[in-house]
Amino acid sequence: MPRYGIAIDSTKCVGCHSCRVACQNQNSLESNETFNWIKHRDRGRYPSYYKEFIPLQCNHCENAPCQRVCPTGATYTSKEGVVLVNPKTCVGCKYCMEACPYKMRIIDHRRGIVEKCRLCIELVRDGGTPACVTTCPTQVRIFGDLDDPKSAVSIFIAKTGAQPLRPDLGTIPKIFYKRS
């Protein structure tokens, strides 16, 4: 079984938000619902001032606090290592939202459940690539099997030393960032 993950080269992100809307369409979300966010940070002072864009989405933590606290077991980890929510059993208690240190979950009011990035699992199982990955004009995200050392994502991580966000939180994320 593959163990899917994404490497994000934030030095290539231009904050165009294509990935956001691609994801919204792929997952039939409303305009104010999203599974990914583009945040930016101002760094330094002129002349060394710069602005960093950082795409964020669920990290598909191997040690996922959201899953641990979920009373119904609606949050589960698929065989590919993707953290998913079962819409049939989720009661919308939002405990997982509080528990996620990355705050990567949202409420789906229409279905009365909590949702999050699904790593486009339906697309991926059909041999496709997540919508946010394909649409990105600068190829910020690299998707693939973290267990396969020859996958583009593994090679990228090995080459650049990309790191997850806040590894000290112990959640063992599967989204890796190259920040500079």
Next chain:
Amino acid sequence: MQDSAWGWLIITYLFLAGAGSGAFIAAVACDLLAPDWSKTLARAGSLVSGPLVVIGTLCLVLDLEAGFWQPWRQIYMVNNLRSMISWGFIILSIFIPIALVYAAALNEITFVGKLAQKYITIIEIIGSIFAVATATYTGVLIAVVNGVPFWNTPLMPVLFLASAISTGLAAAMIVAAIIDVNTIKTLSNFALGHVIFLSVEALVLMLFVFMSLTRSTEAAASAGMLISGMLSPYFWGLVVILGLVVPFILSVFEFLEYGQMPKSLVVGADILVLIGGMSIRALIVFSGTPPQII
């Protein structure tokens, strides 16, 4: 990125579940320790306990996104025994009937009450265990949340338990006063309870807030919000002064001036304790700051 998922309904739930279980403990204490002159208080405590917890639980259910759409989905709520909500559901499902039966027993309501009276001691012992569990669990519920470092401390359940007992006592005292105005005089005996539990609560709160300043950046940020930040007027005003200091002083006088306090002040102190209890939960929820991730 959604900052806080929980709002007033959950806060109310945390508060009512605490106050309800606290009232149970107060009732049992009265019934066991001071049976004669505190009968009304024991009855009042038992009467409010169950309903408060039920209303609190209703708030929790209302907050469920699926709460009214597909209520049957709630049967899944005990699927994961690693989740405090699952435990909460189990504890509440046991405690609520006990509390209701206890109220029936002490107040001799219907044949259930009569029947239950026979087993009153067993009910009181098991009930107290579950009352403590309920009060503590509301604290554990939020203490295990990784997403908010401020909450992530073993002091949280202690704080919640202390607060549950004082608010429970206050709720019981108010209801007792409603049932029988004359009991207000005898209530002064219990002012000592307030003095003790308010002191404990204040101590734990102080430890909790000030230790947070050094626990982690995020916890410090949260504590900062309470001590000197955006939420500080509410923290100092509603929690510390109105919720702790004033009722503490009133209770001291009430205890010393046995029976001499104006009735309004006696009940007033109790109302203040309730306001403080609700406020402290609201402020803890609202000041929760997630880890800085980028």
Next chain:
Amino acid sequence: MNRSGISRRKFIIGSAVGGASLVASNYLNFDSWANSKSDSNDLKITPTLCDGCGNWCAINVYTRGDRIWKAEGIPIAGNNHGRICAKGHALLHEVYNKDRIKSPLKRTGPNKFQPISWEQVYREIGEKVHEIIGKDGPQSLFLLQYPEGNASLCSRFMNALGSPNVFSHASTCFLPRNIGWWITTGSAKPEHDLEHTRFAVFLGRNIAAGLRLRQLSDLSKAKDRGARFVAIDPRFSELASYTHQWVQIRPGTDLALMLALGNTLIEENLYQRDYIDKYTEGFDELAQKFKDYTPDWAEQKTGVPKAVIRKLAHDLAEYAPQSFVHRGYHGALGTQYKNSFQLVRAVACVNGLLGNFNQRGGMFDPPKVKLGKLDSQKFPKLPEMDGVMVDGSGDVDRYPITPVGLGLTHSIPELAIAGKLKAGFVYHNNPLRTCPNPARVIEGYRKLDLLVSFDYVLSETASLAHYILPESYYLERDDVVHTNHCYDSHQVAIRQAVIKPLYDTKPMVLILIELAKSLGIGDYFNFTLDEYNRAALAPLGVTLERLKREGVIDLGGKWEPGPPHFKTPSGKLEFVSSTLKDLNLPSAPELEDPLVTPDESDIRSFRLIHGKQAHHTHAKTINQEYLKEISVLNDMTRVWIHPDRAKALGIEDGDCMTISNNVGKGRARALLTQGIHRDCIFLPSSYGVYSKKLHTAFGYGISYNDFLPTYFEPVLGHCMSNEIIVRVEKTPA
């Protein structure tokens, strides 16, 4: 999120009684979502072209039943290489926008419209046009369009009526860029071999927001290969966060910088001598002209340290010919400054010195596909049109090198006020919002005896029209065959309907064909769209059916490096232009200052500059709720101002500022950032919709046009959209 939460709760209460069936249906619907694959049998994929901006990205649109779901980019398409931007995705929802026009409308009063039938609207327009032609002649008619797609047919329509007055957005967008390159290299829009470049400079061009998806995609590949990039911009643009270096420049002074780069390349012998000997004209004169434009001198003008200027020249030279300065679009090299034309010339000359034309990693004239024409036996040819336009385009005494058919769109209101234009057709363009000085534009357009708009919503312009003939949205219509999305090879593509029109609307081509009949020019439109398209495809050996199936077809003929060919009078790259010399214009680039500069003695005086945001096109997409949400979430209508300048005015981050000059006045909140030059404030150009019929967008943000006087740059006549001085103050509480 809250909004829907509240409404959901209300809904619960409302339906609590008889809610069982509702709950059941809701359950059904979430179930079907959960097993979304189960309904994949009515999934359909239709290739088409996005109409979100002028990039014509080729996309595969997925429909479930008759409902549009999502889109994916077509990987072989030259201009987008399989990518789609935020707008491209979000505009799929736009078909369902409640603000759409649902049938032809006749305006009966201010913001009052009455639906009428197509027959009646054709008849009434026909009568009115005849009357106007009878009284004022066909020269009093004009057509304004975003000149792509159905443009050829729109021009045919106008010319058939006897009017040469076909306008585009050229004078508010790109005019100097096209003319400058055309004069210098014979190619108005040279492309870049970005993928193989080793060093590229983007001057006033922000491909990361004024999007060009193909270029971004190439940029990423080049970055992986170790190429380096520099963004030169008064502000830290989105592209600057991608490039390796940001050079902050005083707005309007890029010409000085380019002249100094040229100077350095020449003085330090860093240019490609062989190339210049063989393929260029006028090097010696250029060298002479550039003598005094030293980096020291330019530092004074631009604020860019001379060491930085020298280093830029050295880097460009080191990697030449695999290096270039980007050819530009709207920013700085477009219609922004009085000196923009000289600047484009200077940029083209610097590239000439690098010898990069038609070289690997340099620039090239993009391959052009020759489409076929209608058979003149069966379909009558139009009589030749007399050259000069009413605005002076192509007139030797007015704007001699401004081509006929582009037109100065912002001159239309002036010409209407002067009584020279009486009636107009506006297609896919919104001059009331996208032209300078809206008050004046409104006044001008009001003067027209007849204004016909072909829009899909009641834009500012449509709201003023006498008749609105709603075009089907791009997802509902077939258009003419296209080649606009080509990049480095011969490709042909088509836009076609993905779903049936939701309302009583028609594709533009059909509207033109039908309208032509009632205007008495039906003979020139005696064909169907399919016939027209088949004729266009005939020489390519591609059938219409295959094109509709595949969406984009690559015909090969990929650009390859080799000796350059310049379509200039001399056949060479013209450092010194004989055309300009003949017209008594500076024949080699020379310094020209911007028209206006902020008053240094007044702390409230700033230049107002503007720019695109990646998730909006001009000011036409803010009415789309997915796109507006991005702006709201990130608070993106704010105006950028330097913290030191703001401080002096008592303005803090987020404060409301009042911006004013003698053209207009407006309010915006401040974004304090180190990423902006002290001399200017930056206003994102995506906002300021004032049509009340665009309900999502109305009143959100302001536009630079509200402060831009009606200017006509002397040589080309463009609008000089960054020659704005404003006064900035903190809005009193």
